[in-house]
Amino acid sequence: MEQALYISRLQQLDYIRDDFTRLYFGAEFCERLIPDPAEALRVAEFAHGRGLALTLMTPYVTDSGLDRLSPVLDALRDEQMPVEVVFNDWGVLDLLRHDYPEFVPVMGRLLNKTKRGPRIMNIIDKLPGSCRNYFESCVLSVGEACDFLKKRAVYRVEFDNQLQGIRLENTDPGIAKSLYVPYVFVSTTRYCLSAGCDDYGRMDFVGVQPCSRECRDYVFQLDNPVMRVPLLRRGNAVFYVNDRMPDCLAGSNFDRIVVQPEMPV
Amino acid sequence: MKVLSPLDSAAEVDLLVDAGAAEFYCGLLDERWHERYPVMSMNRRPAGKGHFRTFSSLREAVMRAHDRGAQVYFTLNEHYYTAEQYEILWYYIDGALEAGIDAFIVTDFGLIASLHARQYRVALHCSTGATVFNRRSVDFFKELGVVNITLPRHLSVPELRSLSAHVSGVDLTVFILNSRCVNVDGFCTFQHGLAGREIPPMYRNACMLPFQVSGFRMQDCAQPQALPQEACQVRRQKLWERVHVDDHPCGACALYDLYRMGIGSVKIVGRGNPLERKQKDVAFISTLIERARCDDGDRAGFLLHARDLYIQTYERNCRAFMCYYPELL
Numbered sequence: 001m002e003q004a005l006y007i008s009r010l011q012q013l014d015y016i017r018d019d020f021t022r023l024y025f026g027a028e029f030c031e032r033l034i035p036d037p038a039e040a041l042r043v044a045e046f047a048h049g050r051g052l053a054l055t056l057m058t059p060y061v062t063d064s065g066l067d068r069l070s071p072v073l074d075a076l077r078d079e080q081m082p083v084e085v086v087f088n089d090w091g092v093l094d095l096l097r098h099d100y101p102e103f104v105p106v107m108g109r110l111l112n113k114t115k116r117g118p119r120i121m122n123i124i125d126k127l128p129g130s131c132r133n134y135f136e137s138c139v140l141s142v143g144e145a146c147d148f149l150k151k152r153a154v155y156r157v158e159f160d161n162q163l164q165g166i167r168l169e170n171t172d173p174g175i176a177k178s179l180y181v182p183y184v185f186v187s188t189t190r191y192c193l194s195a196g197c198d199d200y201g202r203m204d205f206v207g208v209q210p211c212s213r214e215c216r217d218y219v220f221q222l223d224n225p226v227m228r229v230p231l232l233r234r235g236n237a238v239f240y241v242n243d244r245m246p247d248c249l250a251g252s253n254f255d256r257i258v259v260q261p262e263m264p265v
Numbered sequence: 266m267k268v269l270s271p272l273d274s275a276a277e278v279d280l281l282v283d284a285g286a287a288e289f290y291c292g293l294l295d296e297r298w299h300e301r302y303p304v305m306s307m308n309r310r311p312a313g314k315g316h317f318r319t320f321s322s323l324r325e326a327v328m329r330a331h332d333r334g335a336q337v338y339f340t341l342n343e344h345y346y347t348a349e350q351y352e353i354l355w356y357y358i359d360g361a362l363e364a365g366i367d368a369f370i371v372t373d374f375g376l377i378a379s380l381h382a383r384q385y386r387v388a389l390h391c392s393t394g395a396t397v398f399n400r401r402s403v404d405f406f407k408e409l410g411v412v413n414i415t416l417p418r419h420l421s422v423p424e425l426r427s428l429s430a431h432v433s434g435v436d437l438t439v440f441i442l443n444s445r446c447v448n449v450d451g452f453c454t455f456q457h458g459l460a461g462r463e464i465p466p467m468y469r470n471a472c473m474l475p476f477q478v479s480g481f482r483m484q485d486c487a488q489p490q491a492l493p494q495e496a497c498q499v500r501r502q503k504l505w506e507r508v509h510v511d512d513h514p515c516g517a518c519a520l521y522d523l524y525r526m527g528i529g530s531v532k533i534v535g536r537g538n539p540l541e542r543k544q545k546d547v548a549f550i551s552t553l554i555e556r557a558r559c560d561d562g563d564r565a566g567f568l569l570h571a572r573d574l575y576i577q578t579y580e581r582n583c584r585a586f587m588c589y590y591p592e593l594l
Contacts, residue, residue, distance in 0.1 A: 193505065217483055224474045231476070
């Protein structure tokens with residue numbers, strides 16, 4: 001089983017351990033956090049020096065985000081290192097296919113839309129098998145979906161360790177699967193409640209607004225009795241923690257564990 | 266620019282066309298689905314009101330709409346379907362086609378691929394769930410034969426302007442009224458419809474729940490430092506409880522700009538709303554589109570008029586947290 005470390009900031013390189021053979025770096029949820037080319041190159045040099053494979057994380061992006069992403073991809077291409085790129089936006093896959101075919105595209109966990117809200121655990125045992133199967137299964141159970149991905153050179157899909165468990169036995173073995181631990185992504189917004197949260201004057205503003213990367217300064221925990229686990233909001237994304245590894249890990253369904261030492265924002 | 270209106274029954278067609286609707290979106294759920302998937306939807310609307318119940322009633326609605334020059338789109342926009350759901354999905358797809366619908370509204374790439382594999386020749390529209398935020402994403406879906414894309418709620422007017430300037434060959438639809446969701450629809454993995462009866466309706470969806478919020482400062486601290494409850498950073502996190510309740514969120518002020526960008530349609534959310542509410546919503550937006558068309562050069566005058574008409578129609582003031590495009594306020 002391949003072990004990968006996922007970091008979103010250079011300072012987190014300290015989390016590296018000997019058993020990691022791959023390094024994930026970048027931003028999954030916000031285009032403002034896309035690293036600049038110099039940062040990406042520093043991480044690439046670090047990975048190269050340690051003999052680690054490299055995976056670049058990319059978020060969903062507006063046109064402006066696309067323009068910000070291209071220089072990073074250009075810089076990594078110039079290094080002529082084999083690089084995986086996790087896409088969480090079909091437009092980024094389009095960009096990779098047409099402009100950067102040398103990179104290996106990987107479908108991110110935002111496009112793998114399994115249900116992850118923890119409230120499902122309140123009723124999962126009462127549901128008929130058909131519903132339970134749905135919540136535990138995924139789009140990769142559909143052969144045409146797998147063919148669709150493979151036709152576009154996508155041979156790996158990223159998964160969260162959702163509380164209700166994961167069933168992969170009916171999925172195409174020709175598509176590799178990675179499992180993210182322990183933070184489970186639940187939801188994201190562009191109406192970021194960390195943006196401008198230091199400013200009383202912006203208290204009631206809900207929209208796309210400028211920020212000073214307050215997401216790097218604050219974490220919020222959201223508790224309600226109907227949620228089995230606390231929700232954690234950092235920046236424009238919501239997560240929970242699931243430390244229990246899924247039963248299907250014992251089979252050969254996942255071939256990579258992606259360790260997030262901190263919430264990946 | 267057309268008004269895309271929700272539609273729940275054939276009896277609504279003429280009245281909503283009279284109010285200004287030129288396009289409808291709708292769904293159909295019957296026992297065949299409910300028996301297998303009682304807590305889930307096929308089309309992003311929970312069981313209950315807001316669906317056609319029979320294909321004969323759908324066929325009647327399509328015929329009435331076509332007679333009036335309007336189109337009807339059928340929603341199959343759940344974020345993903347699994348292999349075992351397809352047998353039942355084909356039943357709804359074939360039934361909708363026989364009823365004469367003009368397009369399917371879809372999200373799931375697996376469904377698009379499956380429709381292609383079966384060589385179905387039907388117009389495809391992308392739901393907002395497809396999360397098309399940029400020009401390359403438009404190109405991606407255009408290559409898949411999609412002819413209309415409903416963009417995410419979370420694009421600002423300048424971002425819509427930039428995107429629409431780079432797009433050709435695909436019609437764009439944007440949200441204009443009701444249900445301003447705080448999460449990006451297509452990336453939100455909360456499952457609606459799971460709340461028990463003891464939960465008040467306004468808290469049924471996870472994003473609406475009144476959470477106890479604890480805040481922590483992370484920067485330059487060996488240990489996270491707890492923030493007081495009255496800190497503005499913490500208080501701001503509670504804002505979402507107030508936003509998702511469907512208290513008439515509106516983006517009508519943007520119609521002047523949207524019209525000039527060449528946006529093809531504006532969408533009113535509201536499957537399941539009473540007919541009177543739908544009529545009021547459609548008439549409100551249609552009136553303003555006509556005004557936007559005529560008010561060439563008087564953007565400021567349009568904005569004032571739109572706000573006055575909103576207050577007059579809904580008897581509510583404009584509120585920043587209920588505004589789809591608050592950058593215009």
